[in-house]
Amino acid sequence: MAEIWDAIIVGAGPAGLSAALYLARFRRSTLVIHDGRSRAAQIPLTHNVPGCPSGVSGERLLSRMTRHAVEYGAALVGAHVESASICDRGFALRSNDGTGWSCRALVLATGVDQNDVPIEARARQAAIDAGVLRYCPICDGYEHIGQRIAVIGCDRQGAGEALFLRRYSADVTLIPRRYADLDSAILQKLLDSGVRVLKAPVARFIFREREMRLQFQNGAGEAHFDVVYPALGLHPRCKLATELGLAVDDAGALGAESIFGTKVPGLYAAGDVVAGLDQISVAMGHGAIAATKAHNWLRDQDGQALER
Ligand SMILES: Cc1cc2nc3c(=O)[nH]c(=O)nc-3n(C[C@H](O)[C@H](O)[C@H](O)COP(=O)(O)OP(=O)(O)OC[C@H]3O[C@@H](n4cnc5c(N)ncnc54)[C@H](O)[C@@H]3O)c2cc1C
Structure with a gap:
C-alpha cells in the first residue's frame, strides 16, 4: 500500500x-x-x-x-x-x-x-528585474521615493494604491487599463491628494532600460515612468x-x-x-x-x- x-x-x-x-x-x-x-x-x-x-x-x-x-x-x-x-x-x-x-x-x-498588464514575457521579467514593474506598494514603495510612479487600474483598488504611494512621491499618476470606474468622492480625494488621474487607457507598455513608456489609446500620446504598479x-x-x-x-x-x-x-x-x-x-x-x-x-x- x-x-x-x-x-x-x-x-x-x-x-x-x-x-x-x-x-x-x-x-x-x-x-x-x-x-x-x-x-x-x-x-x-x-x-x-x-x-x-x-x-x-x-x-x-x-x-x-x-x-x-x-x-x-x-x-x-x-x-x-x-x-x-x-x-x-x-x-x-x-x-x-x-x-x-x-x-x-x-x-x-x-x-x-495576479492579473497583469499586457507585456511580452521577456520584457516583463526584465522590467521586474530592473525594478520598473512592481506589484506590491507595501513591499516596494520605499524604493521609489521621489520617482515618477504610475498605477494601472482606475478603480477603487488602483485609487487605494495610488494614495498609498503618494506618501513616497509627489509624482503619482493613476491610469485606466481599459476604462475608468471611479465615483466622484474617490476622484476628488485623489485630486485633493495631488494624484494625477488620466482618462485614456494604455495601448502599449514599452520597457526601455530604466523606465516604462506608456503609449495611450486613440493617439493620446505617451508618458514615461520610473515605476509602474499594475493594480488589477x-x-x-x-x-x-x-x-x-x-x-x-x-x-x-x-x-x-x-x-x-x-x-x-x-x-x-x-x-x-x-x-x-x-x-x-x-x-x-x-x-x-x-x-x-x-x-x-x-x-x-x-x-x-x-x-x-
Ligand atoms: C514581483 C513580486 C514582488 C514581490 N515582492 C515582495 C516583497 O518584496 N516582499 C514581500 O513580503 N512580498 C513580496 N511579494 C509577494 C510575495 O511573493 C508573496 O506574498 C509570497 O510569495 C506568498 O507566499 P505563498 O507561499 O503564500 O505563495 P507563493 O509563494 O506564490 O507559492 C505558492 C506555491 O503553490 C504552488 N501551487 C499552487 N497551486 C498548485 C497546485 N495545484 N499543485 C502544485 N503546486 C501548486 C506553487 O507552485 C508555489 O510553490 C512579491 C510578489 C511579486 C509577484
Whole structure:
C-alpha cells in the first residue's frame, strides 16, 4: 500500500516551506508538492523581509528555505496537484499525470495568480528585474521615493494604491487599463491628494532600460515612468480547497481563520491563498501556525495530547 504521509503541503512558497520546516521538526513525515510557480521566485531583491537588511532575492530565499526544511527531513516533489478528495485515510491528492498521494493532514499554501498588464514575457521579467514593474506598494514603495510612479487600474483598488504611494512621491499618476470606474468622492480625494488621474487607457507598455513608456489609446500620446504598479486584482488558487468543500469569500480567498483549521478536520491553509496581507513575512507566520495546528490535531487524533 502507498505511503500515507502525516502531512502534505501543497505549495513551496514562503508559506508552504515554513509549514514544512515546522512539521519536519515536529518529526512528522512531511511531503511538499509544488509546481514551481511561487510568486516569491519573481522577486529580484526584497527589502522588507525582517533580518535581511541588505535585501534578499526571492530565488535565494526560497532555496535557503527549501534546504532548511529538507535538512530536517521534509521531502519535496515537483508536480501539479490536479485534484483533492477526502478518503478514509484522510486526504487523497492526484496529479495530472495520474500520480497519487495520501496524507492525514493537509496544508494548502497554493498562493494567488495576479492579473497583469499586457507585456511580452521577456520584457516583463526584465522590467521586474530592473525594478520598473512592481506589484506590491507595501513591499516596494520605499524604493521609489521621489520617482515618477504610475498605477494601472482606475478603480477603487488602483485609487487605494495610488494614495498609498503618494506618501513616497509627489509624482503619482493613476491610469485606466481599459476604462475608468471611479465615483466622484474617490476622484476628488485623489485630486485633493495631488494624484494625477488620466482618462485614456494604455495601448502599449514599452520597457526601455530604466523606465516604462506608456503609449495611450486613440493617439493620446505617451508618458514615461520610473515605476509602474499594475493594480488589477488577484485570483487566489482555491480550486483544491473548494473541491474539499471550503467556501471562498467575495475576493475568492479562503477566510483568515483557515490557518487555524477549517470545517474539514485536518485541513489547513496558509499564505496568500488566505485573505489578508500578501507578504512573505505573513506567509511565513501562517505556515508556522497552520503546521503547529496540524501537528496538534494529529496528536489529538492519536491520543497524545491532554484531554480538552
Ligand atoms: C514581483 C513580486 C514582488 C514581490 N515582492 C515582495 C516583497 O518584496 N516582499 C514581500 O513580503 N512580498 C513580496 N511579494 C509577494 C510575495 O511573493 C508573496 O506574498 C509570497 O510569495 C506568498 O507566499 P505563498 O507561499 O503564500 O505563495 P507563493 O509563494 O506564490 O507559492 C505558492 C506555491 O503553490 C504552488 N501551487 C499552487 N497551486 C498548485 C497546485 N495545484 N499543485 C502544485 N503546486 C501548486 C506553487 O507552485 C508555489 O510553490 C512579491 C510578489 C511579486 C509577484
